[in-house]
Amino acid sequence: MRRGLCVQFLVALVLVAARASAQPANSCLTCHATQQDARIASPAALFSQQDVHRERGFACADCHGGNPAATAKAQAHDAAKGYKGKPTGPQIIATCARCHSDAELMRRFAPKQRVDQATEYATSVHGKRLASGDTNVATCVSCHGAHGIRLVSDAKSPVFPTNVATTCANCHADAKRMAGYKLPDGSPLPTHQLADYQTSVHYNALTKGNDLSAPTCNDCHGNHGAVPPGVGAIANVCGSCHAVFAEKFATSVHKQIFDKGCVECHSNHAVQKPSDAMLGVTGKGICQPCHTAEDKGDKGAAAAETMRTEFEQLKAAIDTSHALIARVKNAGIEVSDQELALREAATKLTLAHTEMHAFEPTLVAPIIADGTKIAAAVDVAGQKGVSELEFRRRGLAWSLAAIVLVVVGLALKVRQIDQRRQKSDV
Numbered sequence: 001m002r003r004g005l006c007v008q009f010l011v012a013l014v015l016v017a018a019r020a021s022a023q024p025a026n027s028c029l030t031c032h033a034t035q036q037d038a039r040i041a042s043p044a045a046l047f048s049q050q051d052v053h054r055e056r057g058f059a060c061a062d063c064h065g066g067n068p069a070a071t072a073k074a075q076a077h078d079a080a081k082g083y084k085g086k087p088t089g090p091q092i093i094a095t096c097a098r099c100h101s102d103a104e105l106m107r108r109f110a111p112k113q114r115v116d117q118a119t120e121y122a123t124s125v126h127g128k129r130l131a132s133g134d135t136n137v138a139t140c141v142s143c144h145g146a147h148g149i150r151l152v153s154d155a156k157s158p159v160f161p162t163n164v165a166t167t168c169a170n171c172h173a174d175a176k177r178m179a180g181y182k183l184p185d186g187s188p189l190p191t192h193q194l195a196d197y198q199t200s201v202h203y204n205a206l207t208k209g210n211d212l213s214a215p216t217c218n219d220c221h222g223n224h225g226a227v228p229p230g231v232g233a234i235a236n237v238c239g240s241c242h243a244v245f246a247e248k249f250a251t252s253v254h255k256q257i258f259d260k261g262c263v264e265c266h267s268n269h270a271v272q273k274p275s276d277a278m279l280g281v282t283g284k285g286i287c288q289p290c291h292t293a294e295d296k297g298d299k300g301a302a303a304a305e306t307m308r309t310e311f312e313q314l315k316a317a318i319d320t321s322h323a324l325i326a327r328v329k330n331a332g333i334e335v336s337d338q339e340l341a342l343r344e345a346a347t348k349l350t351l352a353h354t355e356m357h358a359f360e361p362t363l364v365a366p367i368i369a370d371g372t373k374i375a376a377a378v379d380v381a382g383q384k385g386v387s388e389l390e391f392r393r394r395g396l397a398w399s400l401a402a403i404v405l406v407v408v409g410l411a412l413k414v415r416q417i418d419q420r421r422q423k424s425d426v
Ligand code: HEC
Pocket: 027, 028, 029, 031, 032, 035, 040, 060, 061, 064, 065, 066, 067, 068, 070, 071, 072, 073, 076, 077, 085, 086
């Protein structure tokens, strides 16, 4: 048993030693690590600490070329040995794509890895601008780094969901860098995407609710391509997650009119928690200014009013029944059936909020009616519980009174007997 372990240990040692000696000499790393200039030394440090490419057995020369066996700089940096120096602009894309667009090579390391990053990138605004000579845009290294590259599933990777927004904002929140770029309408390209996004329900769900399914920049804009796969146009992106809302909205009159779909009402980056107050033409209502209360014939304004009133009424009915049931439950009466029913009524309200996206009040009304019926039935049961409670209280009071009467009667009787006995003793 012991000898078995010993042999295993020796075999492991030999394997480790063999691997170490199999690693080719890397003069690039050795020399660069000792340089004073941080620009020349830091790639070596980053690469040695943590890098997915180093872990897969690659080295400096796999990206930069040159002769890693030569110890003198001139020989190591030999153009005849393929030394390319520091890649810039489109050279960076070519450097990474040499492997990442090579299906055969990638299959050996990661069989399920996509090999379309560079072709997708070419379709993005970044890629198109780079092709036209603008080196201000993002290349592979702006998002992944060049040295110290991590797996995208590594929480410290700059493209891990919780880090993406700051990675994009390195440029997109930098007004100086983004100066001069324009939207199609000629206005300056805004730089407040991150600030807006940080106020959103999505950012909140991702960072505070730890919900990694909530979108950050790349979920809506794509990792590499112009838009995420299957979305077609950026305006349709919301439906890739909120499918049922998109389905209802597709049947709405607004579908034909709105260029930006959901974004017209919810915005793109600063999506807020929706409320009934949004449904209207006054105050926080978002149906204005397209619909107005002044125009008595405006069916949009009337629809907003009708649906909001229905939502508020059902919500109030659920709240009232809730309070009633809680009171009865506190007194020890069994209410689990009623609690279940109230949850169903709340589901109806959620369903109605979804159905509202067809913007057709006659479709919402029956769902609200179902919910109201359930809440009303619970209310009846609750009232019955309250009466039972009062009946029990009254019953308790009566029996208490009866007991007191009996006790008093008994006491009087005892006293009478005592007095009689004293008299007869005398
Ligand atoms: C003996 C030291 C030495 C060796 C070996 C060496 N380098 Fe360098 N390297 C330098 C120095 C010093 C610089 C700074 C620029 C210069 O003096 O040419 C540099 C610069 C670079 C640059 C940046 C060039 C630029 O334009 O900014 C790259 C990339 C590079 N080396 C890659 C490599 C690779 C790959 C290898 C191995 C094949 C290697 N180096 C081997 C010393 C070395």
